Amino acid sequence: MNPVAILTREFKFFQDAQLLKKWTGDISPDSDFLVADDFERAVDAHRGNIAFRFEGKSTTYGEFDALASRFANWAMAQGLKPGDCVALYMENRPEYVAAWAGFAKAGLVTALINHNLEGEGLAHCVNIAQAKLIVTGSDQDAPIRAAMGLISGSPPVWSLGGKFGADLGGALEAFSEKRPDRSVRKGMLGKDLCLYVYTSGTTGLPKAARLTQARTQGMMRSFVAPCRITPKDKIYITLPLYHGTGGLCGIGQALMTGATAIVRRKFSASAFWDDAVNEQATAIVYIGELCRYLLNSPPHPKERAHRIRTGFGNGLRPEVWQAFLDRFNIPHLCEFYGSTEGNVSFLNFDGKVGAVGRIPGWLKSQFANIAFVKFDIETEQPVRGPDGLCIPAAVDEAGEALGLIGDDVRQRFEGYNDQKATEKKLLRDVFTKGDLWFRTGDLLRKDKDGYIYFVDRIGDTYRWKGENVSTNEVGEALSRVGGIKTANVYGVAIPGTDGKAGMAAITTEGEVDIAGLYKSLAAKLPSYAVPIFIRVQPEAETTGTFKYRKVELVADGFDPDKVNEPLWMFDPEEAAYVPMTQGRYDRLVSGGFKF
Template sequence: MGLVKRIGNEIIFVRAVLRSLKRLKEIGRDTTHTFSDTIEALAEEKPDNIAIYFEDRKLTYREYNAEANRYARWAKGQGLGRGSVVALMMENRPEYLIAWLGIIKAGATAALINTNLIKGPLAHSLNISTANHVVLGAELAEHYFSAADQLERPMTVWATGGAIRDAQDLDAALAQQSSERLPADLRKDVTQDDDALFIYTSGTTGNPKAARIPHVRLRSMMGAFSAGANATEKDRMYVVLPLYHSAGGVCAVGTTLTVGGSVILQRKFSATHFWDDIVKYKATLFQYIGELCRYLLNTEKHPKERKHKIRLAVGNGLRPEIWTAFQKRFRIPRILEFYGATEGNVGLMNFDGTPGAIGRIPGWAKAKFNVEIVKFDIENEQPLRGPDGFCMRAAPGEAGEAIGKIIDDPKRPTGRFDGYAKKEETEKKILRDVFEKGDVWFRTGDLLRQDKLGYFYFVDRIGDTFRWKGENVATSEVAEAISVFPGVKEANVYGVHVPGADGRAGMASIVAENGKLDLEKFRAQMLKELPEYAVPVFLRIQPEIEVTGTFKHRKVELVKEGFDPSVISEPIFFNCPVQKKYVPVDQHLYGRICAGEIRL
């Protein structure tokens, strides 16, 4: 990196951090101010600014606030307030943002339920929410009733957007409520430490956990993104990510709704209609997840894909192998990649747009941040400790677990770790006696590395990285190599158990164009791009890859099914060390591999 560019990046970093610190200082100053107060102030100061665009509808800040007031009065009428929880199940639309704003206006907590869940996982999410009332969009009635018989307590169902059997009519109840300004003492006992939201983890490896989002954390997350994007009331943020998750429902909407700007909501992501919407609504910002960018790159050229007003794309998971191609093809002036978790206290932002980096903390600024990377034992999935019993910092370029020091300081709200609704889940994420006796750190569960210039790079999720032939295999790095091979649309990499073999053998589930892959060229390319131990031992060709609502690849079922052709109907191939090519796995070959007749 040239000297001029390095100086420019330092200036960008300093300016962005100063904006963020100023915003966080404002948040820490008033312990009673909540997001409700922010919207109420904007409804007074900028009443005619458009808060929400949705299809052919527009809601001004005056209207957004007024409709939320109806919800708050309804909640109070049900005896709900501080300490109460209301579950919210609804697809993306303005009523979603109105509902949870109204609930927190009343001092209660909104539990944002994943709209993709059914049966047991849905019942689990509702059970741990402690809610006795659920606001249910009519479009999700079938989902809810698939889980109703597994609920631990009876729930009062309030239907909106259509009639639902055995449910109260919420729309009628809201119509009876006043939209006028709420009494000043309505939430007089609510502080920033009270919970505003429960947001659930994605559940890629088990049942979701309900992460606590107190008012101070909600405002900190929104403020950090608004400052990072340098957002103003002239900005319009396009949101296709689900509102039940923090990426779309907090970070994206908070970027503009905290400064009087607009959010443009869509029910779901559509690669076909993406650029039409961006141009139609004159979006200046959009929030991405890495796979969303990959889907857009895989579509045919769109006549409007470069005729937009986008000044910044903000998100996470944009992989290095498609970063530059994505930015260049769609004429994106600036990309703001970030790293963080809904419940975590480690937050990073790549302010200068260095491709592939998820954030940066230069050495001279290290003392201002609570982030460290520690050496990690892949097999035991625990940080390594030295002879003195303390953890050891990873060297520059070395992968290790990212951890964040837990700080209970109103002036540094980002250092908090508020945990989950269930206390036992909270304790699992805490690491104690890390560098000195008595210190307490949050475990991200992610392997990162940091270079000498301070840039952080994502390596893998702990549990995804596996050992094979005595080496650590990072699934994300293998997936990157596979994804750029011609004809590959998506790749999901994981480790599978092979009887008698140490560690786990690499396997890749691949979505290929027309369901076909040139296996000879693919193998040659993998041997060229990857160490031999990282080249997938097994391949599985699938028509599509199962993802969560936030486009994260699900691996649990794939790992369970392994490479057994008796339970998998799709083609499976084995990288045969004898024939030196990928060969089809049938029941006979599967038996030979499991019996140890073929050395891996």
């Protein structure tokens, strides 16, 4: 890169960093200006603007605030006090946001529960939050009825449009749309709890991440500056509102600025461009797999006729990134790295493909609370030196990202409502005896120019033939093979071998030459990274936020008695994939194949 380009990029980074600081600089754990105040300030500035577009109907900021105030006044009439928790189990709709915004006005804590959950998972989320009341929507009658026997204390259920539980819609009409006085929240500070947002449960039951008022405010403001949002923008949100990216960052990007949130019940690749054009969207919120779905979809007549100028999200893989921008003519995307509960986050200000953010040399001191340390894949623990302390990762070396835990709003880690789960995320004695850091559980690397790249989730990276294998790298190679639609890669143990062998669950569109797939992959990957097993699924198994589920796949392994789908294995004698038969399975587990 020439010197002029470098200076231009550095200046833009500085401008964006200053804009971000302007939007987030007044957030403090000790402030009494809370989430409800942020909402009300925006309403007072933009009362006549359209806050929501949903299924052809508009809701102004004034109407949104009136409904939120009804929710607040109703909740207080139920005897709920500041600090009490309400479980919100409802499909995407404007009332979802009005409900938790209203509960915030009353000083209540809201548990944002995945509306796809059922049974034990649903009951677990309600129980761990100790919810005193459950609010549902029109689609949750059957699952909430079935789960009630597992929910502690049998909290009352109120439904907005459903038939199980009391009629919340009728009840709200009896309450005032006047805002509760701020004295209701007297004594509350930014460090107090606002929300529970749950992990997606890809490795067991969801964990309830504790979001304070200040943390929620920060998330809602974070992408206003990088995407340069104004009251004229219309932000298309197809992600679930129970999730931090769509429900807090996306909603906040709109409602903190006077812009419009275009909300859809759920993502639809076939309807995406019709919605974007018809609603005149100017910005989007994405998850990487959403972009992949759109890229894998047939051409749409409106896919370049839209007005989208920007967007933000995470998980956009390099092999999708540039192709997505080029095909759909979107000028700017702001990729970020971070977790709902964590204290490590990055923003890709300048759009460098593949990077999740950057730490320029001149800002290194301001990122002293973030570190990348050498990591042992086999033990799944950071490497420690003779002095017992962790060792910084080298330039371009993948290491676990850690965040120093402190009192600043950006360094706090509030943990989960499960102390054991919280303790697993803590790492002590990292660089000095007694220090305390947050474990992201992710491997990242930093290049010589300060760009940060996501490598893999810890546990997803596995070791085979003495080498570390990144599931993301293998998944990207598979996705470049014609006919393969999605690829979910994981490691499985083979009796009598060290480490874990690679296995991929794929979905296809059109014909895929599985027998000849090995040769294609061997040209793209090191030999040790080519998967030993291929499983062909009709549909990929994902969470509500499009993350691949792996626990069940790992449990099934490559046993033909457990897998009722086409299953292939690499036969080293034939140097090709062959169908997994019972005979081959028996020979494999008895050590009859040498890889």
